[in-house]
Amino acid sequence: MITSSMTYKEMYDHLAADLGKVEYRKAYYLPKAVKEFRKAVKFPIWKWYEYKVPSTNNKYVIFYYAENANFVEKPKTGYFLDVFFDKQRYVVKWGVCGYRYTPESPIKAIRQIHAYTSHFLHRYNERYIKDDSLSANDIACRYLSRNDIAMPIEINESINKNIENYGEGAKQGFRVRDGICFTRTGCEGDRDKNRVDAMVIVYTTFMSEYKMTDSQRFAIDKEHWEKWTQSYMDFIKESNNGVLSLKLDP
Helix, strand or coil: CCCCCCCHHHHHHHHHCCHHHHHHHHHHHHHHHHHHHCCCCCCCEEEEEEEECCCCCCEEEEEEEECCHHHCCCCEEEEEEEEEECCEEEEEEEEEEEECCCCCCCCEEEEEEEEEEHHHHHHHHHHHHCCCCCCHHHHHHHHHHHCCCCEEEECCCCCCCCHHHHCHHHCEEEEECCEEEEEEEEEEEEHHHCEEEEEEEEEEEEECHHHCCHHHHHHHHHHHHHHHHHHHHHHHHHCECCECCCCECC
16 A cells, blocks of 8 residues: 655555556456446446455546447546545556656656645536536546646746745646646655656646636646647657657666
């Protein structure tokens, strides 16, 4: 079981060891979910199952989501870890991302932990779904199913005029399908050797763009475009025949 005393790298490696069992269980539940979806007359529809890995006691929620009738037979699938740290609940995902220590450094693959706070999920429901009947797992399933593609953007004063009050770790956010995610980020590694072993991103709150001002939306569009352009140029520069191969350091 992961604990708050672990390093981010230890958390990632511990969760990655569960991957085979969780993927097997995801395939096992799929026919059951599809059978339920075939009966649906109202969409979107989703189904989730709890699964605890016997060898680690890590508790997962495995989910399936059909936005409309076209996805009944092949729903979107995913999973997250359900964990409590210091009496606070977090929905945790993990993966690998490209990271550049400085603008001149090559892109490296690093371990990444994404932790969604209860407050974030509450705000997502309040500001986007607007359904008080949903459980926390329902909300997490809806968010993760709909917002699996995210564009990192810099949160500047044009987007949040009070951003300087929150420190450097709050200056990265994400633009997703349904709105803007505000986060706190932290890295661990050996700064003297320009090495980052792992990163954690804690999702603190959510805003719908429809509730933001025109100037805020303009600033978000500007950051989105600049980040997309930089990402494209990085890919062209560092890919080989259209393939970008990144490997994790041990």
